[in-house]
Amino acid sequence: MSCGNYVAVEEVHTEYGGDAVYTYVTTHRQCRLTGDGGIPEYCNACCEYCPRLGGDDRYRRADALTEYMSAQIADQVHEIIDSASLAMRTMLFQVGDQIASSGYELLRDCYYDAGSRRIRTPSVLGDYAAIVFSPMEKSQAAVLERRIQEELNSFRTEELLPHIYMGARYLTVSSQDFDRLYCTLENSGGVTAALHTRICPKGFAALGAPAMNVLQDLADQVESYLQNFRWSIMEAQRQFEDGVLRSADGTASFGGSYNGPIPCWHQEI
């Protein structure tokens, strides 16, 4: 049984025997998915030799985009999203904690704004359709896509940002606190690193590519989201520092020395 993914490729061989030249035309099959070729025409089970499918007897055929492989990819996506969520939640928890302890309402607003902004989750619909062929594969692809989409949808900022309580009456923020916030936000490397984890389904590497693409897309979205968060904090810092500088300059202009009359030495009484 052939996978149906092969195409015929003709190859011309020339051989020299004494003064005679012999020309042979051989037809090979080449796998359309993997590009592997060199499979003789007479082999009607080319995929049994396909190096991308080798190893597991159950799934050596090209129509083996089975539930097992879908599950394998979906599980990996789940683990990656889970790991990224944890990293994101940990980082945002630190950010929230720092903002809460700053007591600065402007920063708290930045935080809540960030909570109300959604990270746009990329769509995977249709990605797999391009690389699968049979109705059975398409059905499995649809299931896989739905599972990936669910995983992506679980990556919600409103669930990632813990609620912060600004109970302190004191605004205790200083310029150093902003630096610390940026530093914490820089730790988003853990989130994107998780999202860049390679998807390696056993057997058919090409199937990992669409999942990796959406995770890459998600990593970009996370980076963009955090960049917006950083900008809003920078804007708060600008307002803070402008106000402080203006106030410091204004206060410096106050008072000065006493210019009124001073006691005089009266010789006459």
Place this chain on the structure above:
Amino acid sequence: MAIIRENEFNRITAIYQRQAEECVRSVEIFYDSVTDLARRTCYAPLVNFANQIYKFYKEDLSGHLQREFFRWYNSEYSLHALARSIAAGNAAECRAREHMDAMGDCLRQMFRRGPVSISVDTSEPQIQDGDFDSFSAALSDCVYGFRRANEEAMADIRAMADENNAVECIAGFVRTTGVSLADSFQAMIREVEDGLGFFRSGVSRTLNHIPETGRGTDLHLPWGSGIPFL
């Protein structure tokens, strides 16, 4: 305060308070010296001048600094106005106002303390040039005390401002307090020099009116005309 950490503000208040206490201590030392001088010389212009300084310190300087403080308090540069301008929220604004009130209390306390006026019988004055020098020296020591207290306070604030530039918002008033005290007391040193001039010219004038023959005379010169009470 609103922009400065609570413990930082407490440090700032402590710095301002320390400056105030050192200034009061300088004034007290000055007044102790001048009181001794007044009791020793019983010289009415000197006693009068010392009491004027006391009144000036309690009323004019106190009034000046309190007016400046309230001008700052009610301005757009006050700490609570700053809290408002940087959108720190109502709670922070109220807290900033409380901190400013605390500074105002500290300022009032500074002028509530201090010496009482000198009361000396000036009917038998005894003064000489060196007493004027002592008066000037007492004033100089006092000015030095004010300046040193202010420089220390400003150095402390600058050190804190390296970590948090919001501290500079308070520096202006701390400086105003120290500089106002030091400059006005510095100016009084010139008044003492003028007093010495009056005294010397009075002495010279009187001596010039004494008949050279040295015959017995009745010296019934009015007070204040420069009689040498030596």
